[in-house]
Amino acid sequence: MTKKLNIALVGNPNSGKTTVFNNLTGTHQYVGNWPGVTVEKKEGTCRYQDYQITVADLPGVYSLTAYSLDEIIARDFIVEEKPDVVVDIVDAGNLERNLYLTVQLLEMGARLIVALNMMDEAGGRGYRIDLEHLSYHLGTPVVPMVASRNRGTQELLGQIARIAESRVPPSGLRIDYGREVEEEIEKLEDLISQSALSRLYPARWLAVKLLEEDEEVTKKFKEGNVD
Amino acid sequence: MLTNEEILRAKDRALAHLRSIYGDDAETIIADRRYGFISGVLKDVVKKPAIERLAWSDKIDRVIVNRWLGIPIFLAVMYGMFQFTFTLSAPLMDWISAGFDFIAVRAVGISPEWLGSLIGNGIIGGVGTVLTFIPPIFLLFIAIAVLEDSGYMARAAFVMDRLMHKVGLHGRSFIPMILGFGCNIPAIMATRTIENPRDRLITILINPLMSCGARLPIYILLAGAFFPAYRGLVVFSMYLIGIILAILMALIFRKWLLPGPIGHFVMELPPYRLPTITGVLVHMWERGKHFLIKAGTIIAGVVVLVWLLSSMPWGVQYAGPDSWIGHLGRFIAPIFAPCGFGQWQAAVSLFFGFLAKETVVGTMGAIFAVKEGSLGTAIASQLSWTPLVAFAFMVFSLLYVPCVATIATIKAETNSWKWPAFTIGYELALAWIMAALIYQIGSLLGLG
Numbered sequence: 001m002t003k004k005l006n007i008a009l010v011g012n013p014n015s016g017k018t019t020v021f022n023n024l025t026g027t028h029q030y031v032g033n034w035p036g037v038t039v040e041k042k043e044g045t046c047r048y049q050d051y052q053i054t055v056a057d058l059p060g061v062y063s064l065t066a067y068s069l070d071e072i073i074a075r076d077f078i079v080e081e082k083p084d085v086v087v088d089i090v091d092a093g094n095l096e097r098n099l100y101l102t103v104q105l106l107e108m109g110a111r112l113i114v115a116l117n118m119m120d121e122a123g124g125r126g127y128r129i130d131l132e133h134l135s136y137h138l139g140t141p142v143v144p145m146v147a148s149r150n151r152g153t154q155e156l157l158g159q160i161a162r163i164a165e166s167r168v169p170p171s172g173l174r175i176d177y178g179r180e181v182e183e184e185i186e187k188l189e190d191l192i193s194q195s196a197l198s199r200l201y202p203a204r205w206l207a208v209k210l211l212e213e214d215e216e217v218t219k220k221f222k223e224g225n226v227d
Numbered sequence: 228m229l230t231n232e233e234i235l236r237a238k239d240r241a242l243a244h245l246r247s248i249y250g251d252d253a254e255t256i257i258a259d260r261r262y263g264f265i266s267g268v269l270k271d272v273v274k275k276p277a278i279e280r281l282a283w284s285d286k287i288d289r290v291i292v293n294r295w296l297g298i299p300i301f302l303a304v305m306y307g308m309f310q311f312t313f314t315l316s317a318p319l320m321d322w323i324s325a326g327f328d329f330i331a332v333r334a335v336g337i338s339p340e341w342l343g344s345l346i347g348n349g350i351i352g353g354v355g356t357v358l359t360f361i362p363p364i365f366l367l368f369i370a371i372a373v374l375e376d377s378g379y380m381a382r383a384a385f386v387m388d389r390l391m392h393k394v395g396l397h398g399r400s401f402i403p404m405i406l407g408f409g410c411n412i413p414a415i416m417a418t419r420t421i422e423n424p425r426d427r428l429i430t431i432l433i434n435p436l437m438s439c440g441a442r443l444p445i446y447i448l449l450a451g452a453f454f455p456a457y458r459g460l461v462v463f464s465m466y467l468i469g470i471i472l473a474i475l476m477a478l479i480f481r482k483w484l485l486p487g488p489i490g491h492f493v494m495e496l497p498p499y500r501l502p503t504i505t506g507v508l509v510h511m512w513e514r515g516k517h518f519l520i521k522a523g524t525i526i527a528g529v530v531v532l533v534w535l536l537s538s539m540p541w542g543v544q545y546a547g548p549d550s551w552i553g554h555l556g557r558f559i560a561p562i563f564a565p566c567g568f569g570q571w572q573a574a575v576s577l578f579f580g581f582l583a584k585e586t587v588v589g590t591m592g593a594i595f596a597v598k599e600g601s602l603g604t605a606i607a608s609q610l611s612w613t614p615l616v617a618f619a620f621m622v623f624s625l626l627y628v629p630c631v632a633t634i635a636t637i638k639a640e641t642n643s644w645k646w647p648a649f650t651i652g653y654e655l656a657l658a659w660i661m662a663a664l665i666y667q668i669g670s671l672l673g674l675g
Contacts, residue, residue: 067423067488095273099265128274137268177260180248184241191234210238211245211253213488218238221231 005053005164006081010074010105011089012098013060016117019147020089021057024157048157051164056083062097064104066216075216078110079201084164086110087156092122092129092144102138106173109202112140113159115152119144139173172202184211197221284499288382297386304379305466308370310459313447316362323362327355341538348545348596349534354527356592356602357585360444365515367440371409372510376502380405394474395481400430404473407437408466409514411633415640425485429477431637432650435629436473438466440518441584445624448588452603453617461618465625472626472657521583529579529586533593546572546594566623566659567616567666572609577623583630615669619662626658 009024011017021029025044032041042057058077059070066072078086088105090098105112114134122129135142141159145152177185188207192198197206197220209217245253291300335347374380383405388398399421406414414434421427438446443462450461481487536552543550548557548571556571559578563569572594580587588602595605606612612620628651629637637647 095269096262096265099268100261103261103265126275130272130274134268134272137272175260175264177257180245181253181256181260184245184253188234188237188241191237195231195234197231208257210234211241212257213242213252213254215488218235221235 002052006083007085008056008083010058015089015091016147017089023150023153066214087113089115092116092119109172111170114142117145120146291382309463312366319362324359352596353530353589353593357589364440368511368514372507378499394478407434410439412636415636425487429480433473433476436469438469444588449617453614533590566662568620570610615674619666623658623662
């Protein structure tokens with residue numbers, strides 16, 4: 001009996017996301033549009049063991065603020081469609097910049113796998129990355145890959161199946177924002193958890209987004225007053 | 228059930244409270260903490276080889292992008308760039324103009340008389356004058372290429388990031404501004420890297436205020452004639468006025484025209500590199516060739532038109548007040564009287580400068596039709612300009628309307644005629660107000 005899984009690929013531009021998408025789905029791809037906008041939406045399917053996996057290739061973004069259409073699309077998909085697994089493609093040679101997105105994904109409570117791509121280039125430049133420690137700090141599995149040579153794809157699929165099967169709720173990374181900010185987050189979190197929106201999104205995430213003066217989230221609260 | 232309004236009010240209180248503690252937006256503090264977390268993780272996880280060059284780069288950056296030294300260093304670098312350009316180009320310009328004089332004297336003797344006048348007065352007087360400015364323009368482009376290839380320009384953008392944030396833009400907007408020193412067209416295209424459409428539009432709208440290479444001949448001509456001892460400083464001041472007004476206009480546009488949040492971005496500082504000679508020459512040529520192409524096409528065309536208008540109706544004194552160009556000039560000139568340069572020759576030069584800014588100088592060359600080297604003197608004596616008027620004229624040339632090609636680029640990039648029309652309107656107003664203020668206040672202070 002086949003089991004269905006929905007996964008989403010996210011990552012910075014130039015992280016090799018499209019290559020990973022091609023490795024996973026091969027010729028089983030179709031292109032559409034995201035609802036209401038003219039940005040291209042790429043989806044594909046692949047089979048792994050007895051899983052039928054639908055893969056959504058989200059736009060390449062550096063962060064998940066509400067500043068650009070791409071970022072809003074990526075964020076809404078993860079928050080609203082709630083894919084079973086989110087695969088974050090990370091350029092191993094550019095960890096500092098790439099992990100900013102990873103941190104935001106974790107804060108959103110996404111069930112995440114970090115696919116550490118371009119391991120060959122990072123190694124060539126003399127970087128030594130301790131995968132176990134990275135996985136420990138982030139609280140997510142980390143899969144090393146060289147997507148350009150189709151290395152790591154089977155390991156990634158194995159990890160996807162394992163995570164989807166485990167049913168353990170995502171740990172949800174908590175960054176300590178400092179005493180004063182944390183106090184405000186806590187106060188807002190208390191209020192938010194009594195509102196309808198907290199049934200759709202994690203309360204802490206909403207609180208942080210409000211403090212970041214995120215336009216989209218603020219709008220959600222304003223619109224919520226109507227009904 | 229708690230209303231969302233209460234939550235939003237609580238948010239506003241929280242933000243005000245945090246701002247009073249940190250003096251900064253909560254957004255910035257949150258981003259800093261995230262990066263702090265990441266760099267903490269990376270310290271534990273990644274072992275990097277000690278790359279000599281990187282460490283060396285970091286040491287230089289401690290000075291170059293220093294919070295206090297960064298902007299003074301940037302200004303000093305720019306000033307040095309103009310001094311380099313003028314010192315080296317002065318003798319080269321003398322040689323070129325001597326060469327054109329040699330040809331012009333023989334050309335005027337050609338019969339029939341009108342052909343001699345067309346070649347001697349029109350083409351050599353106009354195009355020749357513009358070509359005299361090849362050395363400073365190419366030297367400036369060499370200097371810009373060296374600064375870019377060495378990695379300094381990325382630092383300059385980084386240094387300006389803090390200042391740009393104050394006016395509601397970020398450092399990524401400053402890179403197209405620096406590119407504008409070469410030519411505004413590629414600079415406006417470079418704004419495509421700015422993700423937020425409002426940020427991008429503001430960056431496009433202020434870009435023509437950045438003084439492009441085509442305006443350099445005007446400054447060199449007038450600074451050389453009216454401010455011989457302070458040439459470098461006067462030209463430098465034009466670029467500075469352009470930057471300051473661009474930042475001010477950005478502030479105004481952000482506040483009243485296109486309000487919105489400031490985007491964040493990660494700015495990468497490439498390691499410093501020794502520029503290669505080939506690289507610098509290639510970059511100089513990429514920018515400079517457009518100048519040569521323009522001189523051969525649009526500028527030559529305008530100059531022939533100016534010559535024709537100056538010679539018509541038949542038998543009129545060449546470029547006299549009763550020639551067609553004189554009529555055109557006298558029609559426009561009164562607008563410029565409050566700015567100090569209400570002479571018809573100045574008016575028509577600015578009129579044709581709309582096609583390409585080099586033609587301001589080309590038109591003057593064709594009208595005065597004197598030996599190139601002394602065009603500056605001809606302007607001083609025949610228009611009886613003072614240094615104050617020359618300065619006001621330079622400021623006006625810096626600010627007024629983008630050239631036709633830039634307007635077409637703004638249209639293409641914003642996909643509407645609204646924004647190019649807006650740019651023309653606000654720039655004309657800004658140029659006129661600035662020039663009139665300089666002339667009027669300067670006259671009151673007895674500088675005229």
